[in-house]
Amino acid sequence: AQSVTQPDIHITVSEGASLELRCNYSYGATPYLFWYVQSPGQGLQLLLKYFSGDTLVQGIKGFEAEFKRSQSSFNLRKPSVHWSDAAEYFCAVATSGGSYIPTFGRGTSLIVHP
């Protein structure tokens, strides 16, 4: 069965600082990987996704993520955080074993200090 872990419940960064949110998955083969963002009172919005090919994926709002098979990770990064990036971030994994139904992590809450 597929599973995804986001080890950090909260992350606090200063505006302008770099950001890395961690995501680890458990699955034997290459999964489909996603990062979503949820602003307060809103639904989830897709930031980026990885299916195959280049392991460094570019997304919206200046985010990128890198798939590392050896570490079973798909960490989300941004070189310079803006106050508007404060939100909840969810990693998700979908696999053939799970009928391609995404399983979501518990989320990481990003707090941005001015």
Next chain:
Amino acid sequence: DAGVIQSPRHEVTEMGQEVTLRCKPISGHNSLFWYRQTMMRGLELLIYFNNNVPIDDSGMPEDRFSAKMPNASFSTLKIQPSEPRDSAVYFCASVTSGVNNEQFFGPGTRLTVL
């Protein structure tokens, strides 16, 4: 396209009352998902439909919960009778078919059961 539409956005009801949540998926999407989000349990998949047919309802917590999709443009999630522990944000998401499972989420319905 207006995106996934959910109604109502907020619902406050008393324990024992029937609650019906509504969802209109994006036109052309043929899979629809209902999720529940709470602080304690995160984002839980309740049920999903493919071509209006319920495929997996193993996430539905109990018989008090039921979901229907009478046509491609409408789905309901009903709780009868409601209980305080049902208080949560309920999301609907729709997806096009295939392995490119990018889910488009609605804004959610915040349910409070007193």
